[in-house]
Amino acid sequence: MKNSKIIDGRKWAKVHEEKLGEKIKKLKRVPRGENILIGNDPSSVLYTKIKENKAGELGIDFKTTRLPADDSSFESVVRYIIHQLNRPNGPDGIMIQLPIPEEFLQGRSEKELLKAIDPQKDIDGLTGKGPFPPAAVGAILSLLKDEGIEITGKKAVVVGASDLVGKPAALELEKLGAEVEICDSKTEDLKTKTLAADILVSATGVPGLIQGDMIKEGVVVIDVGAEKVKGKIVGDVEFESVYPKASKITPVPGGVGPMTVVTLMENLVQLTRGNSE
Structure with a gap:
């Protein structure tokens, strides 16, 4: 028997996935997203895998760039985002897996790195300037x-x-x-x-x-x-x-x-639709 008190995120995620699958079929090209994963925090690695799997199920090209926390400079990652990912021919959507390790930030805030993302490619809604809430x-x-x-x-x-x-x-x-x-x-x-x-x-x-x-x-x-x-x-x-x-x-x-993962994919598809019109 279904429990009407429980808000079943998995059930609703599936409903949204079905609708999203139909939208993706109508696109002129495959949506492309990129996730930056800094370090190897077990939870971050797990959440990244969940997103990759969901994107794969939906037919979305979702790539993760993995960077070591102790051997990547803040400036080099900012340059990579600005000069590679933000370009018009770069991915449709960009996100950075949080939390960002302290040994990488070296006293800086996560916001400083997030603000390098072009707000119009911000699928996670964390720049505060893009089309979506978080x-x-x-x-x-x-x-x-x-x-x-x-x-x-x-x-x-x-x-x-x-x-x-x-x-x-x-x-x-x-x-x-x-x-x-x-x-x-x-x-x-x-x-x-x-x-x-x-x-x-x-x-x-x-x-x-x-x-x-x-x-x-x-x-x-x-x-x-x-x-x-x-x-x-x-x-x-x-x-x-x-x-x-x-x-x-x-x-x-x-x-x-579960609904958060699907929301990310919905945001990415929406940006792809905008880019392919």
């Missing part, structure tokens, strides 16, 4: 829409104030007519704020931060967290205590994650 935010919006969840006039609380997810998620929800409040894991009266939410988005990376006594009955819960604890991937939300009170909830894994 892919994880796009995934959240897709899941809410697919589930028929009303946003206009609702109180949305976003826990996590990062530039990658929290802040842009708050901005997009506000554009859709929600009354939005943004806070983080260290907010003093966090429970008071989360109890007021009709829609709660948590993206802090703090496992089990959101407990059952912190939400009201009928809330929609979107869990963007994904951390490894005792060999298991867990989210920000303490699922067992939150699930009974939520009207809808994304599981971890299997919620926002």
Whole structure:
């Protein structure tokens, strides 16, 4: 029996993939994307493989340039992005796998490297200047829409104030007519704020931060967290205590994650359509 409470990211990802497959068939050429992977962080390597596999299934040419973290200069990677990837005959879309290792950044911020990407090729939406919000935010919006969840006039609380997810998620929800409040894991009266939410988005990376006594009955819960604890991937939300009170909830894994990968591919195909017209 299907559980109507669970927002099944894998199911919705498949629906989007089918539609995307039809769009790709109508293109004049194969979409081309490039991912830069610096270092060999196990999670980054895994996520890269997932993207490569998904692109392959969809018939997308998605290449990964792998660079050693300790033997690649910041300037050389910036030059590669600007002079090779940003060129009109370069790939349709570009992304850099985050997090970028500290030994490579040498005190610089990830933003400094991301801003080398031509915003019109930014499939991950992380330059803040391109046509798309961050892919994880796009995934959240897709899941809410697919589930028929009303946003206009609702109180949305976003826990996590990062530039990658929290802040842009708050901005997009506000554009859709929600009354939005943004806070983080260290907010003093966090429970008071989360109890007021009709829609709660948590993206802090703090496992089990959101407990059952912190939400009201009928809330929609979107869990963007994904951390490894005792060999298991867990989210920000303490699922067992939150699930009974939520009207809808994304599981971890299997919620926002699968949809984020498909959103990246949707963004790439959209840019390819623009380039081939």
